[in-house]
Amino acid sequence: MGLVPFMLQFKRWPPPVNHAALTALMDRWRPETHSFHLSFGEMTMTLEDMAMISGLPINGRA
Template sequence: MTAAIDASLITALVERWRPETSTFHMLLGEVTITLEDVATLSGLLIDGEAVIVDVPNQEWLATCIKLLGHAPTDLSGGVVRMSWLKEHFNNLPPNPSSEITGKFA
């Protein structure tokens, strides 16, 4: 199921965004996006230990392949796009093995 994008809602949020504080200024005060908000919207799990890897820029492609089994074609600056993650990892099989989910699952 794909959610419809509400253009008027997006416009209202853009108008209330304050980049200097990374918050939305609403009538009742400042509001920020939390990790829980991101998890709810993206469906990503937020519990457990963080996966942090210090990788030199020239090794990003090999590291993605090692950790994810795939690498995005448009990898730049160490940024992996959510759309790419969703495309490749949105539909895991029931009860996936640790080989599929990775050792940090």
């Protein structure tokens, strides 16, 4: 997915990977809506999610 090189820009080591969970999420990804379709509903990545992953602030000037 190309997310690991992006995360390595901000952290020194890659996050631990749960391959079974990653495979399950990939099976549930719907590119038409850019969201995950799970048993309890849809889940979408938000700006706050990316801020938490990358450690970049989302407040202030761009």
